Amino acid sequence: MAPLPIPGGLLVAIEGIDGAGKTTLAHTLRDTLAPAGTPVALSKEPTTGQWGMRMRASASTGRLTPDEELRLLILDRKEHVAELIGPALARGEIVILDRYFPSNVAYQGAAGLDTGALLKANAFAPRPDLLLLLDLEPRVGLERIRKRGDKPNHFETSDNLDRCRSIFRGLGLGHTVVIDATQTAEAVAHEALGHVREALAAKQGHPD
Numbered sequence: 001m002a003p004l005p006i007p008g009g010l011l012v013a014i015e016g017i018d019g020a021g022k023t024t025l026a027h028t029l030r031d032t033l034a035p036a037g038t039p040v041a042l043s044k045e046p047t048t049g050q051w052g053m054r055m056r057a058s059a060s061t062g063r064l065t066p067d068e069e070l071r072l073l074i075l076d077r078k079e080h081v082a083e084l085i086g087p088a089l090a091r092g093e094i095v096i097l098d099r100y101f102p103s104n105v106a107y108q109g110a111a112g113l114d115t116g117a118l119l120k121a122n123a124f125a126p127r128p129d130l131l132l133l134l135d136l137e138p139r140v141g142l143e144r145i146r147k148r149g150d151k152p153n154h155f156e157t158s159d160n161l162d163r164c165r166s167i168f169r170g171l172g173l174g175h176t177v178v179i180d181a182t183q184t185a186e187a188v189a190h191e192a193l194g195h196v197r198e199a200l201a202a203k204q205g206h207p208d
């Protein structure tokens with residue numbers, strides 16, 4: 001018998017500074033949860049849509065103004081919510097996001113915009129049922145970026161990542177779990193999966 005849809009779906013957002021292991025965790029969660037039968041939609045922000053690609057290009061060509069970054073990210077997110085996130089949740093699916101609006105608040109907040117105003121600008125975006133915050137020092141994140149053969153971009157400086165980390169840790173959004181991202185990828189995934197299963201149990205109306 002096929003698993004029943006999750007009432008309202010389950011929205012899981014994975015956040016943290018660059019090098020924290022978000023993408024690795026997102027794929028591990030998808031690969032672990034999908035075989036159980038409930039459809040899993042995996043996506044990331046900025047997306048590969050028209051607005052997201054303009055934002056992505058700025059990582060290598062040079063930062064835009066914080067206001068222009070915000071404009072592009074909001075346009076991208078509205079499209080993302082309308083075309084993928086909203087419909088998948090309505091179908092009762094698990095939606096896993098590699099970055100979401102908290103990154104918008106952290107990175108543009110670190111660039112000087114008011115974090116309260118940034119949260120207000122994102123009021124249209126569905127709130128995560130579970131926000132997994134992968135936390136580590138910028139020094140470690142930058143070491144990982146270099147180790148995988150990448151060169152840190154305009155967003156990935158120690159000072160900027162330190163400001164972003166502070167904002168992430170101070171957001172105080174509901175359903176947030178902070179995970180020590182200095183652990184192995186396997187340990188992070190094990191801890192995160194436990195929290196996802198608890199969130200699923202709560203959504204489906206029975207204890208884990």
